[in-house]
Amino acid sequence: MSTDDLHRDLTRRTENAPQELLTRSFFFLCAVLSIVTTVSIIVMLTTEAAKFFTVTAPLMGVEGPTASVVDFLTGTEWIINNEQFGVLPLVSATLAITIGSAVVALPLGVATAIYLSEYASRRAQRVLKPALEVLAGVPTVVYGFFAVVYITPALRSIVPGLGTFNMLSASIVVGIMIIPMVASISEDAMSAVPDSLRQAGYGMGATKFDVSVGIVVPASLSGIFSSFILALSRAIGETMAVTVAAGSQANLINPLNPAAYLEGALPMTAAMVNLLTGDVTGGGIAYRSLFAIGLTLFVITLVMNVISDFVAQRYREEY
Amino acid sequence: MATGEQRIESFGHVSRTVGTVFRYLLLAATLFGIVALTILLIYVANDAIQPLTADPGWHLTFFLTLVSPTLLVGGYLLRTDPASFRFGASVVGMLAVSTMFAGGAAMIFVDIVPPVVWFSYVLALALALVGVVGIERLDRQVPFLARFAAAGAVVLLAFGVVPDFVQSLPVYPTDGVMLTLALGGPMALVVGRYAAAEAGRRGSALAVLVGVVAVGTGAVLGPLLEIGAVPATVLLSIAVVPTAGYAVGAVRRRSARRSGLALTGTILGGALVGALTVDALGFAGPQSWVDWGFLTNAHSGTAANAGLYPAIGGSILLMVTVAVLSFPLGVGAAVYLEEYAPDNRFTRFIDVNISNLAGVPSVVYGLLGLGVFVTYLGQPTGTVLIGGATLALLILPIVIISAREALRSVPDSMRQASYGMGATRWQTIKNVVLPRAFPGILTGTILALGRAIGETAPLIMIGAPNVLFSLPTELSSKVSAMPLQVYAWASLFASEPFYQAAVPAGVVVLLIVLLSMNSVAIVLRNKYQNQQ
Numbered sequence: 001m002s003t004d005d006l007h008r009d010l011t012r013r014t015e016n017a018p019q020e021l022l023t024r025s026f027f028f029l030c031a032v033l034s035i036v037t038t039v040s041i042i043v044m045l046t047t048e049a050a051k052f053f054t055v056t057a058p059l060m061g062v063e064g065p066t067a068s069v070v071d072f073l074t075g076t077e078w079i080i081n082n083e084q085f086g087v088l089p090l091v092s093a094t095l096a097i098t099i100g101s102a103v104v105a106l107p108l109g110v111a112t113a114i115y116l117s118e119y120a121s122r123r124a125q126r127v128l129k130p131a132l133e134v135l136a137g138v139p140t141v142v143y144g145f146f147a148v149v150y151i152t153p154a155l156r157s158i159v160p161g162l163g164t165f166n167m168l169s170a171s172i173v174v175g176i177m178i179i180p181m182v183a184s185i186s187e188d189a190m191s192a193v194p195d196s197l198r199q200a201g202y203g204m205g206a207t208k209f210d211v212s213v214g215i216v217v218p219a220s221l222s223g224i225f226s227s228f229i230l231a232l233s234r235a236i237g238e239t240m241a242v243t244v245a246a247g248s249q250a251n252l253i254n255p256l257n258p259a260a261y262l263e264g265a266l267p268m269t270a271a272m273v274n275l276l277t278g279d280v281t282g283g284g285i286a287y288r289s290l291f292a293i294g295l296t297l298f299v300i301t302l303v304m305n306v307i308s309d310f311v312a313q314r315y316r317e318e319y
Numbered sequence: 320m321a322t323g324e325q326r327i328e329s330f331g332h333v334s335r336t337v338g339t340v341f342r343y344l345l346l347a348a349t350l351f352g353i354v355a356l357t358i359l360l361i362y363v364a365n366d367a368i369q370p371l372t373a374d375p376g377w378h379l380t381f382f383l384t385l386v387s388p389t390l391l392v393g394g395y396l397l398r399t400d401p402a403s404f405r406f407g408a409s410v411v412g413m414l415a416v417s418t419m420f421a422g423g424a425a426m427i428f429v430d431i432v433p434p435v436v437w438f439s440y441v442l443a444l445a446l447a448l449v450g451v452v453g454i455e456r457l458d459r460q461v462p463f464l465a466r467f468a469a470a471g472a473v474v475l476l477a478f479g480v481v482p483d484f485v486q487s488l489p490v491y492p493t494d495g496v497m498l499t500l501a502l503g504g505p506m507a508l509v510v511g512r513y514a515a516a517e518a519g520r521r522g523s524a525l526a527v528l529v530g531v532v533a534v535g536t537g538a539v540l541g542p543l544l545e546i547g548a549v550p551a552t553v554l555l556s557i558a559v560v561p562t563a564g565y566a567v568g569a570v571r572r573r574s575a576r577r578s579g580l581a582l583t584g585t586i587l588g589g590a591l592v593g594a595l596t597v598d599a600l601g602f603a604g605p606q607s608w609v610d611w612g613f614l615t616n617a618h619s620g621t622a623a624n625a626g627l628y629p630a631i632g633g634s635i636l637l638m639v640t641v642a643v644l645s646f647p648l649g650v651g652a653a654v655y656l657e658e659y660a661p662d663n664r665f666t667r668f669i670d671v672n673i674s675n676l677a678g679v680p681s682v683v684y685g686l687l688g689l690g691v692f693v694t695y696l697g698q699p700t701g702t703v704l705i706g707g708a709t710l711a712l713l714i715l716p717i718v719i720i721s722a723r724e725a726l727r728s729v730p731d732s733m734r735q736a737s738y739g740m741g742a743t744r745w746q747t748i749k750n751v752v753l754p755r756a757f758p759g760i761l762t763g764t765i766l767a768l769g770r771a772i773g774e775t776a777p778l779i780m781i782g783a784p785n786v787l788f789s790l791p792t793e794l795s796s797k798v799s800a801m802p803l804q805v806y807a808w809a810s811l812f813a814s815e816p817f818y819q820a821a822v823p824a825g826v827v828v829l830l831i832v833l834l835s836m837n838s839v840a841i842v843l844r845n846k847y848q849n850q851q
Contacts, residue, residue, distance in 0.1 A: 014743040018463045023745045024659055030651030031660070034673050034719070037712055041683065044690035111348030119342055120349075130841050131353050137766075137837055138356065139773030141802045142826050145809050146359045149818055179352045209338040230678065237680025239776035240802070244809055269682050273779050277811070294686040298679065305678040309671065 045298055048291035065285045072292060078250035078271065080286050087296060089252040093167070093265035094236055096255035097246070100171025101178060101235045106228055108175075109182025110217075113224070116183065117190035118212045129184075136180040143173040144244025152245075165247030165264035173245065174238050178231040185230060189223020190216050222315035229308035233301045239269040248274055268293050360830070367823035368607040377602040384596060385589035392585045400578060406569060407582030409842070414562045414587075416835045421557035423635045425550040428498065430790050431632065434549060438497035439485035440478075441505070447477035495538030495548035503534030503556040510564035517571050530560045608824035617788045618804065622816035627825055630804035632790040633703070634772055634832075637800055640707025641714065641771050646764055648711075649718030653760075656719070657726040658748055677716035684713040685780025693781060700782030704794040709777045714767040721763025725756040758847040765840040769833050775802040785811055801829045 014020060050056035054066040067085045075086015112132070116125055147169040155169060156162045162169075193216050201211040217224070247264020250271065254260050266274070275290050365371075370378075396404040428434055450473035454466055491497070507530030515523035534555045541551025570577050597604065616626025652673075660666040688709030692698045698705050729752050737747040753760075778800055785807035787799035805825040808817045 010741075017743070018467070020743055020745050022467070023748075024655075027651045027655035027659060030648050031655040031669055033648060034652060034669060034676060034715065037687070037715070038672050038676060040691055041679065041687050044687060044695075045683075048690055048694075108348045108351055111345045112352075115342075115345035115349045119345060128349060128353075130837075132349075134834070134837065135352050135356055137769055137773070137833060139775070139802045139829060139833065141773075141775045141806045141809070142829065145805065145822055145826060146363070148809070149822075150359055150362050176352050176355060183349075207333060207335075207338050209341050212341075233678055234680075237678075237682065239680065239682045240806060243776075244806065269680065269776070272682055272686075273776060276779055276782070277785065291686060291690070294683055298683050301678060301680055301683075302675060305675050309674070 045295040049295040052288035052292045076252050085289050089250040090268045090271050092253050094267040096167050098235050099255050101175035104175025105178045109179045112183040113186035117187045132180045141240040144241040147173045147245035161262050168261040170242050170245040173241050174235050181231040182227045185227035186224045189220035193219045226308040226312035229304050233304035242267045243270040243273045363823045367827040370605045373605040374602040380596050381593045384593035388585045403576045403579035406576045407579030410566050410583045411586050417558040421554045425553040428549050434494040434497045438501040439482040441501040443477045443481035447474045498552040499535045499538050506556045507531045608820045618786045622820040625821040629787045629790050630799045630801045633798040634800045636703050637707050641711045644711035645718050649715050650722050652719045653722035673716050682776040685777035688781040701797045702795050703791050703798040706798050710771040714771050717767040722760045725759025729755045762840045762844045769836045775806050778803050
C-alpha cells in the first residue's frame with residue numbers, strides 16, 4: 001500500500017459515505033414512523049367521525065343519516081336501532097369505572113410504592129416487582145372472566161342486590177390491573193428523592209414513618225400525581241375487562257352514587273366492541289358512530305397523558 | 320438553651336406502634352393485588368384441571384415418585400449448594416418452556432408450512448448468505464454501492480429462484496431428512512457456537528455433529544414410536560438439543576454444579592416412572608378440560624368438544640408477524656433516537672409523541688387498523704397480515720422505549736474506544752453498541768410480545784372472526800387468537816357449560832403461554848443484570 005492510499009484512508013470523511021447514509025436514513029425512517037402513526041390516527045379518526053355528524057358530513061360528501069353534534073354530546077339515550085346516539089350514558093359508565101378503579105388502585109398503588117422504595121429489602125424487591133408486573137401482564141379479557149365468574153358471586157354474599165353484570169366487580173378488576181402502573185411510576189419518583197433528604201430527617205430525630213410520609217411522599221408528589229393520571233387514562237381506555245364484566249345496557253348512571261355500581265352499564269370502549277360484534281355493516285351510521293366514540297376516547301386519553309407529562313415536568317422538585 | 324436555665328430532661332417517648340402498624344399496612348397493600356390474583360388463578364386452574372377428580376391412587380403414585388423425591392433432593396441441594404439447585408431447576412424450566420414452543424413449531428410444520436417449503440427457503444437463505452459474504456470479501460476497491468447492489472441482486476436471485484426450483488423438483492428427501500437439515504442444522508450450529516467459547520473449534524464441530532445426528536435419529540425413530548417424523552424432529556431440534564447443549568456446556572464450565580443435574584434427573588425420572596406406574600395400575604387421572612382434545616380440536620357448539628387449535632395457530636402466526644414487523648422498526652427507531660438524533664425540537668417532538676402513543680388505548684389502535692388497512696388500503700378484514708400489523712403498531716412504542724433503555728445502558732467509554740480505533744458510526748453501532756445491548760432489547764421485545772399475545776380489542780376492531788374452524792395457512796387468511804376465542808366463549812356463547820369448561824381451560828392455556836414468555840424475559844434480564 002502506497003503512502004497516498006494510506007493518507008486517503010486515514011483522512012477520508014466517513015460521515016456521508018454511502019453505507020453510513022443508508023443506515024442513518026433507515027433508522028431515521030423508523031423513528032418517523034411513530035409520527036406517521038400519530039398523524040394517521042388523528043386524520044383517520046377525525047375524517048371518519050366527520051362523516052358521522054350532520055354539520056360536517058356534507059363537507060365529506062356523505063349522504064344518508066347523520067347525527068347532530070349537540071345530540072351526540074348531550075343525548076341521554078344510546079339506542080342504535082332507533083338511531084339515537086347520545087354519548088352521555090357511555091361517558092357516565094366510563095366515568096364510573098374510572099372512579100371505582102381509582103378508589104381501589106390509587107391508595108394501594110401509592111402504599112405499594114412507599115413499601116417498595118422505603119421499606120422492602122433488595123431481596124423482597126426482587127420478588128415483589130416481577131410479581132406486580134404479572135398483575136399488569138394478565139390479559140384483560142381474563143380479568144373480565146374473573147370478574148363475572150368468581151368476583152361477582154363472592155361479592156354477592158356481602159352485597160345482596162348485585163346483578164350478574166355490574167360495575168362493582170368491573171371496577172375492582174380494572175383497579176387491580178392498574179395498581180402496577182401507579183406503583184412503578186410512583187416508586188421511580190420516590191427512589192429519585194436524594195438520600196440526603198432522608199438523612200436530614202433522621203438527623204432531626206424523625207422516625208422512618210415520619211420520613212416516609214413527611215419527606216419522601218411530598219418530595220415525589222409530582223411523580224405520584226402523574227402516575228395517577230396515567231393509570232386513570234389506562235382505566236378509561238381499558239376495553240375487554242369491562243366488555244365482559246360490565247354488561248351491555250347503556251344506562252345513564254350517576255358515577256358518584258354507590259348504588260349505581262350494583263347494576264351494569266356500557267362504557268365507551270365496550271360500546272365500540274359491541275358495535276362491531278353485532279351486525280354492523282360497513283359504511284352505515286352505526287359504523288361511523290364507532291369513530292365518533294373513538295375520537296372522544298382518544299381526545300380524553302391524549303389530554304390526560306399531556307397533563308400527566310406537564311405535571312411531571314412542571315412541578316418536579318429539582319434536587 | 321438561650322436562657323440557660325431550662326434543662327431538657329429527655330426527648331420524650333417516641334411510640335413505635337404507629338410505624339409498625341404503618342409498615343404492615345403497606346405490606347398488606349403491596350400483597351393485596353398479588354394475593355387476589357393468586358386466589359383467582361387457583362380457582363381457574365381448579366376449574367380447568369379439576370385435580371380432585373383423579374383417583375387417590377393417582378395422587379399417591381405421583382406423590383411417591385415425583386413430589387417427595389423432588390422435595391428431598393431439592394431441599395438437600397438448596398441447603399448445601401444453592402447454585403447447583405438453581406442450575407438443575409433452570410434446566411427443567413428450559414426443557415418445559417422449550418417443549419411448549421416446540422409444540423407450537425410442530426403445529427406450524429404439520430399444518431401450515433410443509434417441510435419442503437421451509438427447506439427450500441432455508442436453502443435459499445444459506446445460498447444468499449454465502450453469496451453476500453463472498454461479495455463482502457471482495458477487494459475494497461470496488462465501490463460500496465456496487466457491492467451493495469450485487470449483494471441485493473444475489474439475495475433477490477436466491478429467494479426468487481431457489482424455493483420455486485426446489486419445490487418443483489419431482490423427488491425430494493423425506494420430511495424428516497429435510498427438517499433435520501433445515502431446522503436441526505441451524506439449531507446445532509447455534510449450540511456449536513455456544514460450545515465454541517468453552518471447547519474450542521473441535522468441541523464446537525463435535526457439538527454440531529452430535530446435534531445433527533441426534534435430530535436425525537429422532538427423524539428415524541419418530542415414526543417407529545408413532546409420534547411422526549416431523550413432530551419428533553421439531554421436538555429434538557427445538558427442545559432437547561438446545562437444553563442438552565446448555566446443560567453440558569454449563570457443567571463443563573463449572574463442574575461443581577454437576578450435582579444440580581440430580582434434581583433434573585429426579586424430576587424427569589419421577590414424572591416418567593409415575594406416568595408408567597399409573598398406566599400399569601390403571602389409576603384414572605384428573606378429568607381435566609385442558610387435554611389433548613382441547614388443544615387439537617376446533618371450536619364446537621358444545622362446551623365439552625370445543626377446542627383451541629385454530630386459535631393457538633392464529634396466535635402463533637400473529638406473534639411471528641408482529642415480531643418480524645415490530646423488532647426491526649422498534650430497534651431502528653431506538654437506535655436513531657439514542658445514537659444519531661441531534662438534540663433539537665424535532666427529536667423532542669418524536670420523544671413526546673412516542674410516550675403519548677404508548678398511552679393510546681388499544682381499541683383506538685384497532686380503529687386505526689380498521690380505518691387505514693381495511694378502508695383506505697382495501698385489505699380484507701381480519702387477516703393475519705393486518706392483525707399482525709395492527710398489533711405491531713400497538714407494541715411499537717413499548718419496544719422503542721425498552722430498546723432505548725437498553726442502548727442507554729451501554730457505557731459511553733465503549734463507543735469512544737470504538738471511535739478511537741477509527742470505526743465509523745455505523746461500525747460502532749453494529750460491532751459494539753448493539754451486541755452489548757442485545758439481551759436488554761430482547762427482554763423488552765419479549766415482554767411487549769406478551770402484551771400483544773393477550774390483546775383482544777384490536778383484533779375485534781379489524782374484524783377477526785369470533786369463531787374459526789380451520790387454521791390460518793397464509794398471511795391473507797382470516798385469523799383468530801387465543802384471547803379472542805376466550806372472549807367469544809365468555810360472551811357470545813355465555814352459558815354454564817362454557818363458563819365451567821371451555822373458558823377456564825382457554826384461560827389456563829393462555830396464561831401458561833404468557834407466563835412462560837414473561838419468565839423467559841425475566842430470566843434473561845436477571846442474567847444480563849448480573850453480568851454488568
